[in-house]
Amino acid sequence: MEWCLSMPKVELHAHLNGSIRDSTLLELTEGLIGKGVIDISEVEHIIKKYNRSVAEVFKLFDLIHILTTDHKTVTRITREVIEDFASENVVYLELRTTPKRNDSVGMTKRSYVEAVIKGLRSITSVDVDFVPRCEDSKSLFSSVPAIGHVRKRIYVRLLLSIDRRETAEAAMETVKLALEMRPFGVVGIDLSGNPNIGDWATYLPALKFAREQGLYVTLHCGEVPNSVEIKNMLDFRPQRIGHACHLEDEHWIQLKSSKIPVEICLTSNIRTLTIRSIDVHHFGDLYKAKHPLVLCTDDSGVFSTSLTEEYKYAADSFGLGRREMFELSRNAIEYTFADSKVKEDLRKFFNSVAKKY
Numbered sequence: 153m154e155w156c157l158s159m160p161k162v163e164l165h166a167h168l169n170g171s172i173r174d175s176t177l178l179e180l181t182e183g184l185i186g187k188g189v190i191d192i193s194e195v196e197h198i199i200k201k202y203n204r205s206v207a208e209v210f211k212l213f214d215l216i217h218i219l220t221t222d223h224k225t226v227t228r229i230t231r232e233v234i235e236d237f238a239s240e241n242v243v244y245l246e247l248r249t250t251p252k253r254n255d256s257v258g259m260t261k262r263s264y265v266e267a268v269i270k271g272l273r274s275i276t277s278v279d280v281d282f283v284p285r286c287e288d289s290k291s292l293f294s295s296v297p298a299i300g301h302v303r304k305r306i307y308v309r310l311l312l313s314i315d316r317r318e319t320a321e322a323a324m325e326t327v328k329l330a331l332e333m334r335p336f337g338v339v340g341i342d343l344s345g346n347p348n349i350g351d352w353a354t355y356l357p358a359l360k361f362a363r364e365q366g367l368y369v370t371l372h373c374g375e376v377p378n379s380v381e382i383k384n385m386l387d388f389r390p391q392r393i394g395h396a397c398h399l400e401d402e403h404w405i406q407l408k409s410s411k412i413p414v415e416i417c418l419t420s421n422i423r424t425l426t427i428r429s430i431d432v433h434h435f436g437d438l439y440k441a442k443h444p445l446v447l448c449t450d451d452s453g454v455f456s457t458s459l460t461e462e463y464k465y466a467a468d469s470f471g472l473g474r475r476e477m478f479e480l481s482r483n484a485i486e487y488t489f490a491d492s493k494v495k496e497d498l499r500k501f502f503n504s505v506a507k508k509y
């Protein structure tokens with residue numbers, strides 16, 4: 153399915169620290185072995201495992217964060233993750249990450265985000281648009297590339313994540329930081345982190361404030377059965393939700409009538425056993441119901457996948473052809489948190505290549 157690779161794609165649910173190249177992770181791990189920072193025997197079995205439970209995935213994130221939370225590494229992984237998405241023809245990426253404090257290296261939430269932005273700025277191998285453009289700026293796809301021009305083009309916008317382990321105050325700090333960083337392409341807030349931990353209501357003041365101030369909000373919703381939380385999250389009416397695995401009948405009715413777009417992460421849901429098997433994945437039902445959907449990777453590094461692989465997986469599993477997959481990808485433009493100019497540029501670009509699919 154070469155066309156899954158060449159097709160322009162839109163990625164709206166990718167966690168920075170979940171999307172690190174294996175080679176980089178290995179290099180960083182090797183750098184720390186012997187320094188007493190990590191005991192490889194404690195984590196080796198999780199690193200090598202194929203199907204990791206939700207709990208094991210979060211254990212792995214704790215390890216990844218030990219490896220990556222210094223400014224230089226944050227800058228490096230940001231650059232690499234964007235290069236990787238661009239290389240598989242992702243033309244619009246909303247990259248999310250949790251701003252972290254790491255006193256041992258003088259890192260604050262703010263300097264963490266600055267390191268991410270430095271990573272964006274440092275990319276030279278692909279054309280990246282990450283700062284909301286001024287009225288007269290050129291669109292990324294407006295010019296037709298010369299024959300033989302192989303440079304990839306990608307819009308990148310950032311979402312700052314609130315981790316469910318954080319306090320209400322730390323969440324508010326993240327929202328205020330997101331507001332400050334809007335000129336550098338931060339468009340919204342995500343609520344993520346171990347779904348078995350914490351109460352999402354802790355973050356309601358921060359999430360409400362974000363929305364009042366014009367930031368977009370997406371919530372990890374229904375990764376584990378939690379009827380009350382799911383209902384309350386849907387009542388909040390975020391602009392998107394991620395996963396939506398454990399909804400009950402009444403939630404499906406509410407979701408479908410609300411038309412809240414769902415970020416679908418097939419491989420992630422299957423590997424973590426959040427969904428029993430692909431043939432019962434809710435993608436099928438939502439697709440048939442023409443509910444707003446977008447295929448995403450979640451954590452391309454942790455789950456050894458790519459957006460191309462997710463498109464192949466959906467096409468194979470649900471019997472969809474290239475035209476249907478192209479429309480799925482094109483429709484996702486409407487669910488981005490981008491401004492109208494970016495959306496228009498993307499629509500024109502998709503229209504210009506539509507004949508191929």
Ligand code: 5GP
Nearest residue numbers: 167168169170213249250344345346347372
């Ligand atoms: P980071 O925010 O550090 O760049 O990316 C990793 C973090 O994203 C994890 O520590 C976790 O908080 C969040 N995350 C990544 N994948 C998932 C997922 O599948 N579900 C949830 N709830 N959170 C996730």
